[in-house]
Amino acid sequence: MAEDTFLTDDFVRQLTAVGGVDIVVGLPTFNNRATVGRVLNAIQVGLAKYFPRERSVLINPDGGSTDGTPELVRTTTVEHYETLLAASPLRTFQRVSTVYPIGHGSGLAWRTILAAADLLGAKACISLSPDLESITPEWVDALVRPIYKEKFDFVAPIYRRHKFDGLLIKNVLWPLIRATYGSDIREPTATEVGLSGRLASHLAAQDVWRQTDTSQEGLRLWMTTLALVGNYRVCQAFLGPKTLGRNTARHDIVATVRQAVGELLRCLEAHEAFWMNRSGSQPTPVFGFQYGVAVEPVRINRARLLQTFRTGAAELASVLQSILTPTTLQQIQQVAALDDREFRFPDDLWVKTIYEFAASYHHSVINRDHLLQALVPLYQGRVASFVLQHYRAGAEEVEQHLEALSRRFEELKAYLVEGWTAKK
Template identity: 30%
Template sequence: MIVEYVNEVHDLKKYDVLVGIPSYNNAETIANVASVAAKGCLDLNLKALIVNSDGGSTDGTIDAFMNSDTFGVEKMSFKYRGIAGKGSAVRALLEAAHKVRAEVFIMLDSDLRSVQPWWIERLASPIIHGKTDYVAPFYLRHKYDGTITNNICYPLTSVLYGLKIRQPIGGDFGVGRRLIETYLSKPVDTWQTNVARFGIDIWMTTIAINESNKKPLQAALGAKVHDVKDPGKHLQNMFVQVVQTLFDLMLAYEDKWKNVNKVEKCYVYGEQPNQIVEKIVIDLPGLKEKARNFLKNRLEHISYLPWKIVDSVVNSGQIKVDDWVEIVYQVALHYKKTADEQAIVDLLPFYFARIASFVEETGGVDDCVAEEVIEKQLSVFLQLKPSFSKRWFG
């Protein structure tokens, strides 16, 4: 049964596509996202509705959206219901897409600066032509962008479920009607968890992998330019919400990943354009210091973790890839026993330390070489998975 998270969509005429834009204080960027999305829908001759689901912005976001030029494409904005968070906003957009019987739901982040009209074709066409029910983004990104993705979501999701989706929490997705219904069929209390916050993207991707009749695809979208956050200063809450959701999904789908022992590539739709990515600077000394200090303050909580690794991070503020993977698996096992969010907090200083190590390892190399380091890390996750699985199911 679908729970009403939004009552504002009364018009039941059918649309080909609903483009949903969740927002919170994005007045500077949302108008461009709406206009570009409208152009993309018109280029494909799609009957479209562009919907903004806002979290109570105070900077004029809704006015900026409603005043945007969408070239005759219909648009509407509303404040979503539910607990504050991106997931609640997306839930309302999924409700709206279902109400207007959209064949495709496209989600675009409201802080995008690099979105192009052809993104709509890349995200929608594989669904329209019956190739898949889920299209994940495949971006060109700076080596220091997407640190939660690179260090845990991408490698762990890949080795668990056997499919390499490079950006499982990328924020810009295409979803088919059947999968919309799958999402909306989940228990009501799902929306009282971190799925209602930043856990929404990994939740959507993992369900698509495990419950869709068709394999997810990836769309080559070129460079992603958005409001980048420093991992040591701005990503703590996001990390906890995303990783706790990822671990909850491990529990829910353990029968799916139990016997997965290899990883296959996920098809990429479209050619990746030749674009230059925006450079990102990481505060390396600050990151090391945060890793050390944060860990020192959690020593009494982490007696279940190998002391040799803990001591090394306390002294250096860095962590080797093998140790990082072992810590991730150990924390996941602890979370299985306790279901305690504090286990995810235990992982935070090691995440900071892993970023610091990655920055030092890749400081003098280009993004392509850095990507090889990320792939080697995935290989370590796969190599250590049998031992982890034995402990998980033992």
């Protein structure tokens, strides 16, 4: 990291004043005035309660908020420690706020946090979203403890989600990562993660930071991947339900698929030596008691999903031809022809579809961005099928299905390897 000029003088000065720390808590913000106070209090109470003796610092890279978020971050204090903790914290709660230039994307926020963790010699570095409604002080403990006490390097969260929440992760990212890298990571794109100092330094030293257009999802997936392939000890921590503030922007499905799946495939290509000869998967240890809790139901407009899928299957035939094998394409078109009531996108077909997309991505049969866009309608078909199939199912039943799907991904991995290594 010879050219570390991205850190402003003021930021370096603030870091100097902080000196060495044990725990870095990263909180990237951008116009989060409404929710950041609660998150900040949860962090302060969490640190005071679970890590009262450790030296800790909050790093707040702000993307140029206009609503006074950084000021709030600098000044928010817990009013009644005594009633919350029956004690007051031993240490000063240190915080550093820095504004990075607008237009640099979230990559710089992450890079700032990791660089701070690296420079301050932190043993653990966690990150939290500023718009969390459901955060509790226990989240801090859940993310830090496995690293601090159990010598893990990477803590991915596990959220309690509604059965129809996080379907891209459930249907693509999670099973594909599990089948390829052999690690069971339920939330590979989460903001709430914990990193060991070693891993944080490793990530901070990567070249990827020069690309300023890296997306949030892509960045987090990339970090997860490096943790998986880099001989780091990985675990998961149960956090409970994740509820975001009302103002949080809703994701655009096309953009998300392009970023998340695109980054996943890019990583697969970069680390093919790691996963090519692996088979099966290892369970990842999970910390925390997984309590049950009612979660806000997620409703999905099935009609529109189906419509997009059918249009896509028909209109994109010429594009899909170059990506999929004739058999698979034919089967998809058969699925598209099914009546609404008996509409099903079978697991095996879905696995093969994903694998063929991955192989075609690798061989660059068409422009890679087009390839990812072509996946979107098919994914919507799969989601429609998933929702129809489990409309009345309980959470347990859905979990079983996902487990089965994930195993199919593992069992059919040879199919991916074959397509990947075939000469086209």
